[in-house]
Amino acid sequence: MTLPLSDLAAILPELIVVTAACLVLVLEPVTPMARKPWLAWMSLAALGICFAVTASKLDHQVTAFSELIVIDPYASFWKLLLYVITGLVILLSLSYLKSEDIHLAEYYGFIMLSLTGMMIMVSAADLLTIYLGMELMSISLYILAGFKRLEPRSLEASAKYFVLGAFSSGILLYGISLLYGVAGSTHLTAISTAVSSTGFQNPGLVLATMLLVVGFGFKIAAVPFHMWTPDVYEGAPTSVTAFMAVASKAASFGAFLRVFLEGLGGIKANWHALFIVICVATLILGNVVAIVQTNIKRMLAYSSISHAGYALIGAIVASRVEADADVQALGISSVLIYLAVYSFMTVGAFAVVALLRKGGLEGEEIEDFTGLAKRHPVAALLMLVFMVSLAGIPPTAGFIGKLYLFMAAVKAGLTWLAVVAVLFAAVAAYYYLRVVMVMYMREPQAGAGVVPRFVSSPVAAAVLTVALAGVLVFGLYPDPLVSLTSQAVISLK
């Protein structure tokens, strides 16, 4: 079998990223310690090229590899977002890994491999391809979660993530195989046709749908498949946590929307209600449990669970049976907008956490932020902006994200769901504002041990600047983002 050149051209960005990843892994042993950051810069350069390639082909709509892969504006949108997130995480890691003393360049190789998996997930049109992408993403993440080899918590996180992740992958694979039994194919188009003709009476289809919900629910960390999130987020190195919380969630949402709306769209009346239950449960549990957290990484973990709940609102709108094309487009694009703004504010928040050092350790208790406004006013102000944005208060991007979600919900006649969402947004404000309170309104107690310091570096400053710019620009001028997403959703259905 020969590969047509056009197929390879279509996956040029994936090829670049995977080449960069392999180069990093190969060059790592022969690179002197002092030059290890070069490998990170090389990865960044690869990301820059990919960004240019994808951005130049934004409106292309091609399929490759016998339609296993589709390159459409929808996939391109996710890829652009993933490049930006990965770039930010690599920059953050440059300074974070050094201060944690785990500056091994394989790290960047695994990040790039994980990114490859994510890119495959969002542009795959076949369940098995999606599964392969998901595994590539996840296995790299299992390793990354345990990257602090000497710290038991990190190893525990890695092991826990691996066991639960492997379990959920198994469930997903089982669902895929059942679906193959029903449709005779794992391709989304074929599944869509088969599903529409068989209907939901087929017990295999019912079970397959449930199993897919579990598999994807695990990846986007929706309740009740969220159990792994707090432990893994807490134990993993903070830069990896940021990567998991943002990139892996974004890619999983990208694949999830495509599978359920394109593949299983014919029976959306049957699974729609299930997602409403998951969404409301996620909003409640994520927000309520976040209140009692004392570790900021755990708090942000629960916050990321709750944000998955918000994003699900858009998916629910898009899957309403009554929804016409307009409403459906509005629903999907609100998910895209929400995840884009979520990425910037979450990366920003994790970056501040990663840069707060307490002696040789991370300052990751919320108490460690006590009096930060006095010692490091700029860091405190940045954290304030990210927290305010996560709480969804204007003029930040978080508000714009929520505005579009609520507009979609109200337009689809789900006003009650929007009301539930805002009630829990008020709950969420409590724990986000608590961080602000600790930073601005508490004085550090005398003799309380090592005073946490905020250690910045030029690259870290760059990460924070980009995240801040994203939060403020999308908050004040969301037009470019909105038009990008509305282009992207046309291709999905």
Next chain:
Amino acid sequence: MSEVSSAPFGYPILTALVFLPLVGAAVIFFVKEGAIRWVALAVSLVEFVISLPLWLAFDSSVAGMQFTEHVNWITSPPINYSLGVDGISMPLVLLTTLITPFCVLTSWRAIDTRLREFMAVLLVMETAMIGVFVSLDFVLFYVFWEVMLIPMYLLIGVWGGPNRIYAAIKFFLYTLAGSLLLLIAIVVLFFQGGQTFDILALSRAEYPSSVQHWLFLAFFIAFAVKVPMFPFHTWLPDAHVEAPTAGSVFLASVLLKMGAYGFIRFALPMLPEATLTFTPFVVVLSLIAIIYGAYMALAQADLKKLIAYSSVSHMGFVTLGIFVWNAQGIEGAILQMVNHGITTGALFICVGTIYERTHSRMISDNLGLARPMPRYATMLVIFALSSLGLPGTNSFVGELLVLMGTMLWHKWAAAIAALGVILAAVYLLWMVQRVVFQASGSSDHGQLIDLDGREMAILVPLAVLVFWIGVAPNAFVEPMHRSVGHLTAQHPKAVTAVATLDESMASEPPADARIAGNHQSSVKKQSPLAGRHAAFPLTTTIDP
């Protein structure tokens, strides 16, 4: 794509008003330590000066928006940066620009930690507050409305008293919970009112009454928390007591007005039917607030708490005036908003002044100040008398108008509200008697220094305004007539009577039409008030 029309001036005056303080706040981070106070003062004074043309050049013969500006902001959905003022918002904008320099001045020495941030926060607040009053786009309004929460949260939580964190969080969560429901209401209005966030267009659209009722509830919670109306008022005493003086002044003078402004600007014109349905309910809550606030004030030993509860009582008059929905009631309510801003702001400054000297806000620690501090005592008496509505002071005019409007709605409501005036006299005079005249038990009161030049510069202008509005209220009420007339014409039961002049308001509305919404009251239509000056019948007797 964008047009800017700002009629009489060469520059967009409202944009300048909104963003000048924000620019000032940014500048403050780059000036020398010693210049911070002066820069903040200069910015707030310039802001006040450039806001004056708004009043001087205001065309009182126009009911609609003036000094409008319009720039497209977000394309899909259409969210615009559109600004404008009418006779309802103009007085509130001026109140804001007037109060801010005093807030800066009153914090001159009271604030010594993180002064830079403090002054910046004050100016950011001013931007948000003016933005709320001049926005003509509902999302823009909401943005300013929410933005204000963060600086106020910091103001209370960073520079406040011992229990400041609790008070700050309570303030924040109460107002946020209320306003998030407002956001949903705004989105629902967007789809019900023709895919627009334009406040004027939304006010013209009609909504099914079932929708109106739900929307009204959302509006009501958002605005009633802010006012605050009984039973949503519990955050207010905490916030007032813990906030620094400037925070209390902002809170009392401007923030509380936003809720009332919301009712006037949104609830009445957009949801007239629902407003009418809920009027008895809101009136009862207002009456409870008037009486309950006054009783609570009576029981307070802390001066700040006393004034905080008096605010609950006084804001009860404002909501009462709004919901009886006639010209007298609404004009009285708006005037009372301004009055309350001036008088209560001044009272909080008085409390802050004495707190700087004796480090106690307890009445029992501040007895008999007339001897050591005669100038202070004079000012306190003036503002207390103004607060209790003595004829010749500002509050008398406002409360009288509200009571007249209420009388037209139902005489018993007016009778109960009038009790509030009496109770105000009781708690304020009792407070004055103790703080000013009672023999002091403490010997070190002899060393108290009387008001200095800075403090006099704050209180004297406010005292002048108290009497100016009290004696010649017409200059302040005149600009409201047309806009309020337009609003009363939107009363569901007035529609038939004034249908012809609903849009243009080009000609003087017939006097009957102004109070046409009062059929349900037992007052006869041809009451003595139904003269040509029904909107403001006292003009001829008081104006010298």
